[in-house]
Amino acid sequence: MxxxxxxxxxxxxxxxxxxxxxxxxxxxxxxxxxxxxxxxxQDVLTKQLEAEGFTVKRDVAxxxxxxxxxxxADKEGPVxxxxxxxxxxxxxxxxxxxxxxxxxxxxxxxxLKSVIDQVGGEIRVYGTPGEEGGxxxxxKESFVREGFFDDVDAALCAHPGSGKHxxxxxxxxxxxxxxxFFGKSSHATAAPEEGISALTPLIQTFVGxxxxxxxxxxxxxxxxxxxxxxxxxxxxxDYSRGRFYIRAKNRKTLDEVREKVKRIAEGAAHGTGAExxxxxxxxxxxxxxxxxxxxxxxxxxxxxxxxxADEIGEADSQAHGSSDVGNVSYAVPTIQPFLxxxxxxxxxxxxALVDAAxxxxxxxxxxxxxxxLACTALDLILEPDTLAQIQADHQESLxxxx
Numbered sequence: 002m003x004x005x006x007x008x009x010x011x012x013x014x015x016x017x018x019x020x021x022x023x024x025x026x027x028x029x030x031x032x033x034x035x036x037x038x039x040x041x042x043q044d045v046l047t048k049q050l051e052a053e054g055f056t057v058k059r060d061v062a063x064x065x066x067x068x069x070x071x072x073x074a075d076k077e078g079p080v081x082x083x084x085x086x087x088x089x090x091x092x093x094x095x096x097x098x099x100x101x102x103x104x105x106x107x108x109x110x111x112x113l114k115s116v117i118d119q120v121g122g123e124i125r126v127y128g129t130p131g132e133e134g135g136x137x138x139x140x141k142e143s144f145v146r147e148g149f150f151d152d153v154d155a156a157l158c159a160h161p162g163s164g165k166h167x168x169x170x171x172x173x174x175x176x177x178x179x180x181x182f183f184g185k186s187s188h189a190t191a192a193p194e195e196g197i198s199a200l201t202p203l204i205q206t207f208v209g210x211x212x213x214x215x216x217x218x219x220x221x222x223x224x225x226x227x228x229x230x231x232x233x234x235x236x237x238x239d240y241s242r243g244r245f246y247i248r249a250k251n252r253k254t255l256d257e258v259r260e261k262v263k264r265i266a267e268g269a270a271h272g273t274g275a276e277x278x279x280x281x282x283x284x285x286x287x288x289x290x291x292x293x294x295x296x297x298x299x300x301x302x303x304x305x306x307x308x309x310a311d312e313i314g315e316a317d318s319q320a321h322g323s324s325d326v327g328n329v330s331y332a333v334p335t336i337q338p339f340l341x342x343x344x345x346x347x348x349x350x351x352x353a354l355v356d357a358a359x360x361x362x363x364x365x366x367x368x369x370x371x372x373x374l375a376c377t378a379l380d381l382i383l384e385p386d387t388l389a390q391i392q393a394d395h396q397e398s399l400x401x402x403x
Contacts, residue, residue: 002119004379004380004383007116007119007120007379007383008302008305008376008379010115010116011112011113011115011116011305011372011375011376011379012305012372014111014112014115015108015112015368015371015372015375016368018108018111018112019108019367019368019371021049022049022104022107022108022367022371023104023364023367025045025046025049025104025107026100026101026103026104026358026359026363026364026367027100027359027364028041028045029041029042029045029046029087029095029099029100029103029104030094030095030100030358030359031359033089033090033093033094033095033100034087034088034089035088035089035090035091035131035133035135035136036088036130036131036133036134036135036136036137036138037064037065037066037130037131037135037136037137037138037140038066038136039066039087039088039089039130040065040066042066042087042088042100042103043059043066043067043068043087043128043130046068046085046087046103046104046107046126046128047059047068047070047128049107049111050070050107050110050111050126051070053110053111053114054072054114055070055071055072055110055111055114055124055126056070056071056072057069057070057071058070061144061147061149062140062143062144062146062147062149063137063143063147064129064130064131064137064140064143066128066130067127067128067129067130067140067143067144068126068127068128069125069126069127069128069149070110070125070126070127070128071123071124071125071126072110072114072117072123072124073122073123073124074117074118074120074121074122074123075118075121076118076120076121076122077121077122078117078120078121078122078123078382079122079123079154079155079381079382079385079388080122080123080125080152080153080154081113081122081123081124081125081153081154081155081156081157081378081381081382082125082126082127082149082150082153082155082156082157082333083106083107083109083110083124083125083126083127083156083157083158083374083378084106084126084127084129084141084156084157084158084326084329084335084337085102085103085105085106085107085126085127085128085129085158086099086102086103086129086132086158087099087100087102087103087128087130088130088131088132088133088135089133090133090350091135093350093351093352093355094355095354095355095358095359096349096350096351096352096354096355096358097132097133097160097161097349097350097354097358098160098161098342098354098357098358098363099132099133099161100358100359101161101342101358101363101364101366101367101370102158102159102160102161103128104367105158105159105340105366105367105370105371105374106126106157106158106159106374107126108367108370108371109157109370109371109372109373109374109375109378110124110125110126110375112371112372112375113375113378113379116379117382120379120382120383121382122382124378125153127141127144127149129141129144129325131283132324132325132326134177134283135283136283137283138177138283138284139177139283139284139285139286139325139328140284140325141284141325141326141328141329142284142285142286142287142325142328143284144329145328145329145331145332150329150332150333153332153333154333154334154381154388154392155295155333155334155335155381155388155391155392156329156330156332156333156334156335156336157299157335157336157374157377157378158326158335158336158337158374159336159337159338159339159340159370159373159374160337160338160339160340161339161340161342161354161357161358161363161366162339162340162341162342162349163341163342163343163344163345163346163347163354163357164314164341164343164344164345164346165312165313165314165341166300166308166312166313166314166338166339166340166341166369167313167314167315167316167317167338167339168293168296168299168300168315168316168336168338169289169291169292169295169296169316169335169336169337169338170289170291170316170317170320170339171250171288171289171291171316171317171318171319171320172288172289172320172322172323172324172326172327173220173222173248173249173250173288173320173321173322173323174248174249174250174251174252174254174255174285174286174287174288174323174327175246175247175248175255175285175286175323176246176247176248176255176259176281176285176286177244177245177246177281177282177283177284177285177286178244178245178246178247178259178262178279178280178281178282179242179243179244179245179278179279179280179281179282180203180206180225180242180243180244180245180266180277180278180279181240181241181242181243181277181278181279182199182200182202182203182240182241182242182269182270182273182275182276182277182278183199183239183240183275183276183277183278184196184197184198184199184200184237184238184239184240184241184273184274184275184276185197185237185239186236186237186238186239187236187237188235188236188237189234189235189236189237190235193237196237196239197237197239197273197274197275198237198238198273198275199231199238199239199240199241199275200230200231200238200241201269201273201275202241202266202269202270202272202273202275202277203227203230203241203242203243203269205268205269205272205273206243206262206265206266206269207225207243209265209266209268209269210223210225210245210262210265213261213262213265217258218249218250218254220249220250220254220320221247221248221249221250221254221255221258222246222247222248223245223246223247223248223258223262224245224246225243225244225245225246226243226244227241227242227243228242228243228244229241229242244282245262246323247259247262248323249288250288250320251288251402252287252288252331252402253402255288263279266279267279284325284328285328286323286324286325286327286328287325287327287328287330287331288320288323288327289320289324289326289327289330289335289337290327290330290331290335290395290398290399291330291398292330292334292335292336292391292394292395292398293394294390294391294394295334295335295336295391295394295395296316296336296338298377298380298381298387298391299336299338299373299374299377300313300338300373301377301380302372302373302376302377302380303373305372305373305376306368306369306372306373307369308369312341322349324337331399333395334391334392334394334395336377338373340366340369340370340373341362341366342357342358342360342362342363342366343357343360343362343363344362
């Protein structure tokens with residue numbers, strides 16, 4: 002059977018089943034859930050995948066709302082993983098469009114399954130909770146650490162965006178760090194000499210970080226808040242906690258900066274006599290290793306999705322945020338293009354994006370994403386040389402660190 006005929010089958014499958022996945026996206030949109038509490042979204046996505054013939058495991062990689070859905074053809078071929086996000090933002094809802102994201106990957110996987118027995122290979126859908134962070138967040142690092150990508154040849158996903166459809170963009174590495182100090186309480190007036198303030202070293206840490214900024218690369222940012230600074234003004238606080246995001250263009254730079262921040266905190270603890278606890282409060286997040294040839298293969302499929310070249314833009318050369326898809330990109334070739342759900346440019350993590358994620362244009366993007374992702378994956382299966390070249394390009398990008 003020709004490639005064209007196989008892709009026609011994929012497009013027909015998407016068109017015949019699109020309304021189901023659009024309804025699922027609206028259901029998830031109407032019941033937003035935060036990191037590792039996405040039980041409703043997990044249920045919607047996994048039951049649909051089971052109905053499509055996938056074998057599903059839930060509660061994986063240390064994340065109760067994570068899942069691993071698989072279908073393997075009798076004929077051998079590459080192992081391809083579609084990544085599914087489905088968490089919402091606390092207090093806002095689906096301001097990043099993850100109600101669509103999870104359905105992009107699920108419908109793409111189901112569409113590819115409709116032809117995979119003819120071509121061979123294995124399809125996986127990894128449901129990865131908490132991309133937005135939060136409780137036990139950034140699950141993709143857990144999937145990488147637990148070996149879920151050890152036998153995967155490539156990973157694919159697409160993210161809702163606005164304006165134009167654009168290739169995979171740069172992302173910043175991010176270490177979410179808690180800095181805690183432990184002192185000794187005492188009455189602040191009657192016996193201040195008996196106390197060891199835990200708040201003082203935390204304030205000194207903020208001051209030290211501000212001084213450090215003068216000696217950091219422009220691609221580094223550090224921002225933090227005080228979560229606990231004491232309970233009463235007349236009591237020397239015996240505990241304090243600050244939460245920081247330390248970001249950099251790449252993992253190597255970030256590791257160096259994190260150690261500098263740690264030394265500032267250690268100095269503050271030593272100078273005041275407090276005890277220090279310093280460490281990640283959730284998984285680390287890596288920068289994005291971009292494999293341009295993989296994105297090029299993705300956008301070669303635009304005719305099948307009814308898109309034109311005028312609707313395709315260029316990726317932003319500057320990284321403005323972080324995502325744990327970067328962790329996957331360190332393990333295997335990975336793409337995460339952005340697909341517009343609004344013709345107007347609207348900011349992420351906004352009410353406008355929440356509205357777009359439930360709009361007609363947002364729902365229509367499920368068709369575009371599923372066709373592009375599934376057809377790209379089909380080419381990886383049918384063209385071993387193309388897959389091998391993408392893997393070689395990925396290794397070159399990984400060696401460069403960008």
